[in-house]
Amino acid sequence: MQKRIYLDWNASSPLSKNAFCAMKNTIANFANPSSPHYEGRAAKKAIEKARDKIAEILGLNTRFNIIFTSGATESAAMVLHQKKLKCAPIEHECVKVWSCSNLVVNENGKVNIDDPPNSTLQGANSETGIIQQIPHGIYFTDAAQAFGKIFTNFSKFDFQFSSISSHKIGGPKGIGALIVKDINNLNSFIKGGGQEFGKRSGTENLMNIQGFAKSIEDRLFEINSGKWDEIKSNRNYLEEMILNESYETLIVGRKVNRLPNTSFFITPGWKNDHQVATLDLEGFSISSGMACASGKKIKNNSLLSMGYSKSDADCAIRVSIGETTKKKDLEKFVSVWSSYNKKR
Numbered sequence: 001m002q003k004r005i006y007l008d009w010n011a012s013s014p015l016s017k018n019a020f021c022a023m024k025n026t027i028a029n030f031a032n033p034s035s036p037h038y039e040g041r042a043a044k045k046a047i048e049k050a051r052d053k054i055a056e057i058l059g060l061n062t063r064f065n066i067i068f069t070s071g072a073t074e075s076a077a078m079v080l081h082q083k084k085l086k087c088a089p090i091e092h093e094c095v096k097v098w099s100c101s102n103l104v105v106n107e108n109g110k111v112n113i114d115d116p117p118n119s120t121l122q123g124a125n126s127e128t129g130i131i132q133q134i135p136h137g138i139y140f141t142d143a144a145q146a147f148g149k150i151f152t153n154f155s156k157f158d159f160q161f162s163s164i165s166s167h168k169i170g171g172p173k174g175i176g177a178l179i180v181k182d183i184n185n186l187n188s189f190i191k192g193g194g195q196e197f198g199k200r201s202g203t204e205n206l207m208n209i210q211g212f213a214k215s216i217e218d219r220l221f222e223i224n225s226g227k228w229d230e231i232k233s234n235r236n237y238l239e240e241m242i243l244n245e246s247y248e249t250l251i252v253g254r255k256v257n258r259l260p261n262t263s264f265f266i267t268p269g270w271k272n273d274h275q276v277a278t279l280d281l282e283g284f285s286i287s288s289g290m291a292c293a294s295g296k297k298i299k300n301n302s303l304l305s306m307g308y309s310k311s312d313a314d315c316a317i318r319v320s321i322g323e324t325t326k327k328k329d330l331e332k333f334v335s336v337w338s339s340y341n342k343k344r
Contacts (some may be wrong), residue, residue, distance in 0.1 A: 004283045005329045010126050010145060010320035011287055015211070016170035018146050021213035023172060026207045031301055033204050034193060043206050054177070059155030064183045067196045068209055071176035072144040075163035078178055078200065079187040086119040089301040092127075095142055095292055097118055105305035108256045113138065117160075123147065127261025127289045127302045130253045130267035134159065144168055144176075148219035149228060149259050152297050154179060161186070166208065170323075171215030173334060175208035227323060233259030236322060238330045239263055245338040252303065252316065259320075266308070266316045270344060275337075282336050287318050 006014065026046065031039030035048055051063045051288045059065065073094040080098035087099035088111040088276040099120060103111050109130035113119045123146030124131045131150065134141050136158040143154075143162045148169035154162065162179040164170055180186050192201030222228060230297060239251050242265060254262040268273075272288035279286055289300055300313040308316075319333070 002283045004285060005325075005333060006285045007319045007321060007325070007329075007333060008285045009322035009325075010129075010168070010174065010259075010318065012167045013322055014324070015168050015172060016215055016218055018218050019171050019211040022303050023207045023211040026210045028161070029206060033206060034195065043204075047204055047206055047225075049208055054216055057216055058179065059153040059154055060179070064197060065180050067178040067180060067183075067186070067199050068204060068212075069163075069176050069178050069200060070143060070174055071167075072163040072165040075161075075176055075178040076140070076142060079161045080120070081189070082187070083137055083139070085262070086113075087116060087149050088121070088304040090125050091120065091122055092126065092142055092144070093142075095122070102163065107307050109253050109302065120196065124150070124259050125302055127316075128253045128264045128306075129198065129259035129320075131259065133258045143179075145259060148216070148223075149261060150223075152220045152223060166212040166215060169215050169219050172208045172211040175205055175212045177212075182185050184281050222323065228260050231321060231323070234325060234327055234330060235261055235263055237327060238319060238321070238334065239265070241330070241334040242337075245334060246341055250312075252306075252308075259322045263319045264305075264316060265319075266312050267341060268312060268315055270315050270341065272315055272317050275340075275343045278340055279333070279337060284333050284336065286333075287320075288316065289318060 029043050030044045033044040051066050055063050055066055076094045085099045086103050087095055087101055088103040088105050089101045090105055105111055109128050111121055113121055113135045116135045117139055120140040121138055122134050123141055123143040126145045134157055138159045140161045141159050144165040148166045160181050165176040186199050188199050190201045195201050242249055248268055250266045276286055276288055303313040
């Protein structure tokens with residue numbers, strides 16, 4: 001079997017070696033963190049140590065600013081289920097389901113917020129990679145895509161709540177965090193044993209929390225060491241090759257600030273589902289947009305909101321790269337992609 005090349009890091013990133021090791025080292029600590037005996041106390045201590053480490057990296061004041069959840073979808077539900085905030089159509093489905101999609105998106109994918117306390121705005125779009133300017137006083141911001149790619153420190157932002165997700169940054173699936181400005185403003189969502197300061201009941205997932213904490217620590221190092229500047233350079237190299245091979249292809253958001261690893265492009269007349277299937281058979285993993293929809297094909301609201309036609313939106317694919325993506329991987333991808341583009 002040929003070696004596959006994974007180019008869908010925005011959907012989920014591979015579990016990093018360091019995160020895996022952190023999880024492996026926790027397996028022996030099987031006790032319930034709520035138990036009063038030695039083993040239970042040891043498990044609880046490990047959770048709080050991880051929480052403190054995350055709070056330090058994120059620039060938060062105390063551990064009470066972090067509520068561990070199963071991921072960004074649950075985090076959004078915890079704070080939005082009793083609200084009806086304003087949002088834009090480009091938001092993730094887990095936000096839109098609780099909100100009113102009445103905010104306008106301009107042709108560059110940017111959203112203007114005139115009522116931050118009653119609005120929600122994503123840090124960056126998972127499909128186009130376009131980065132938003134988060135206004136002061138925003139109620140909620142989904143930072144699942146932006147966190148760990150363009151920043152790790154939340155201290156410069158003024159929000160009530162935000163969400164981050166482990167598997168987007170090299171950590172395990174099934175764990176994330178709700179970032180809370182004031183825990184007293186958060187109502188209990190899942191009731192039961194009173195874990196997570198009484199805000200999210202359920203036995204804590206110690207192993208995943210350890211992997212999550214380690215992946216955050218790794219991302220801080222990567223950003224500070226310039227790794228994500230290298231990733232951006234590779235993304236730009238990919239786009240230059242694509243445009244050299246196909247004059248009709250359009251790079252979405254190329255003139256605005258985007259995630260350094262994300263390229264979303266339209267090749268008119270070549271349906272995205274055909275591109276994804278064809279490239280998959282050739283050993284490349286790409287996507288046509290969001291992957292968090294359990295196999296459902298969701299219309300591309302990001303492009304439609306920006307003024308693109310439905311026919312263009314149906315011909316858009318996303319290539320998102322990561323730390324282990326090499327230039328030679330991108331060269332192979334463009335070579336195969338271009339050969340099929342010329343045949344159609």
